[in-house]
Amino acid sequence: MKWGVVSFPGSLDDRDALFALRDVLGQDAISLWHKDETLDGVECVVLPGGFSYGDYLRTGAIARFAPIMQSVARFAADGGLVIGICNGFQILCEAHLLPGALTRNRSLSFVCDWVTLRVDNSKTAFTRAAGDGELLRLPIKHGEGLYVAPEDDLRAMEERGQVILRYVDESGRDSDESNPNGSMHAIAGVANERFNVFGLMPHPEHAVEPMLGGDDGLRLFRSIIESAS
Amino acid sequence: MIFQVKVFVTPKGGILDPQGRAVEHSLKSLGFAQVDGVRVGKFIALNVEAASGAEARQVVTRMCEQLLANTVIEDYRFEVGDG
Numbered sequence: 001m002k003w004g005v006v007s008f009p010g011s012l013d014d015r016d017a018l019f020a021l022r023d024v025l026g027q028d029a030i031s032l033w034h035k036d037e038t039l040d041g042v043e044c045v046v047l048p049g050g051f052s053y054g055d056y057l058r059t060g061a062i063a064r065f066a067p068i069m070q071s072v073a074r075f076a077a078d079g080g081l082v083i084g085i086c087n088g089f090q091i092l093c094e095a096h097l098l099p100g101a102l103t104r105n106r107s108l109s110f111v112c113d114w115v116t117l118r119v120d121n122s123k124t125a126f127t128r129a130a131g132d133g134e135l136l137r138l139p140i141k142h143g144e145g146l147y148v149a150p151e152d153d154l155r156a157m158e159e160r161g162q163v164i165l166r167y168v169d170e171s172g173r174d175s176d177e178s179n180p181n182g183s184m185h186a187i188a189g190v191a192n193e194r195f196n197v198f199g200l201m202p203h204p205e206h207a208v209e210p211m212l213g214g215d216d217g218l219r220l221f222r223s224i225i226e227s228a229s
Numbered sequence: 230m231i232f233q234v235k236v237f238v239t240p241k242g243g244i245l246d247p248q249g250r251a252v253e254h255s256l257k258s259l260g261f262a263q264v265d266g267v268r269v270g271k272f273i274a275l276n277v278e279a280a281s282g283a284e285a286r287q288v289v290t291r292m293c294e295q296l297l298a299n300t301v302i303e304d305y306r307f308e309v310g311d312g
């Protein structure tokens with residue numbers, strides 16, 4: 001499967017995403033530059049983590065207008081698979097390819113930790129290799145991961161199953177203590193209504209080998225590979 | 230004509246504002262018990278060239294909607310000075 005990982009000025013995790021895809025999963029993954037205007041025939045676009053354009057104004061607000069984002073928006077409108085990780089999630093929200101927004105963590109502190117996540121919809125292209133209710137361990141590292149959306153929108157998203165991943169404790173329950181950033185409804189990852197665009201704050205690309213502390217990130221990448229084949 | 234514009238962006242009512250809450254808490258710790266409803270936002274100053282004040286207001290509205298504010302979570306208002 002052919003993947004494209006976008007690098008914006010200030011992206012940090014593009015190399016790790018390429019490593020995960022190429023070296024661990026044996027995929028054909030190319031690097032895409034923010035000034036590129038075409039996606040070179042990729043089947044899935046990855047918007048990686050980092051601090052694109054210095055996170056000036058709001059996280060993802062400037063990156064959203066990079067030339068490549070027009071192609072990404074068209075690709076998504078045609079049903080192409082797009083996954084945004086951390087800053088990539090923030091960019092997708094700013095671009096209105098995903099609902100809601102990400103704001104400053106409730107604690108006002110940057111959080112860097114491993115979290116437990118519950119898969120609340122395993123029928124998507126991004127989670128089909130996991131089971132409903134399955135728990136994943138992935139790292140997070142962000143200052144602005146508090147997911148917000150108007151309550152009415154959240155209710156509709158919950159009904160449609162757009163909340164894919166939720167922060168939970170080790171027994172799989174979401175509580176105030178297991179919510180690392182204060183996200184509404186403990187949301188860690190959401191999809192659009194068509195389920196071809198997915199954003200999440202945790203980093204699957206940093207959890208691809210036991211040596212890195214865990215390899216649950218592979219579950220998400222393998223889901224995408226399965227759905228493309 | 231060049232118009233001087235002041236844009237104010239604030240978190241929408243009902244949207245959690247952890248910065249505002251922290252500042253409010255801090256003000257109260259300093260003894261300002263009478264303070265309430267602190268919201269922390271952004272102030273953006275810019276100059277805009279336009280034929281009239283009405284045109285300037287129209288352009289700035291577009292700037293706010295497209296980039297300066299994220300209307301999912303933020304409100305904006307602006308003041309356009311004399312040209």
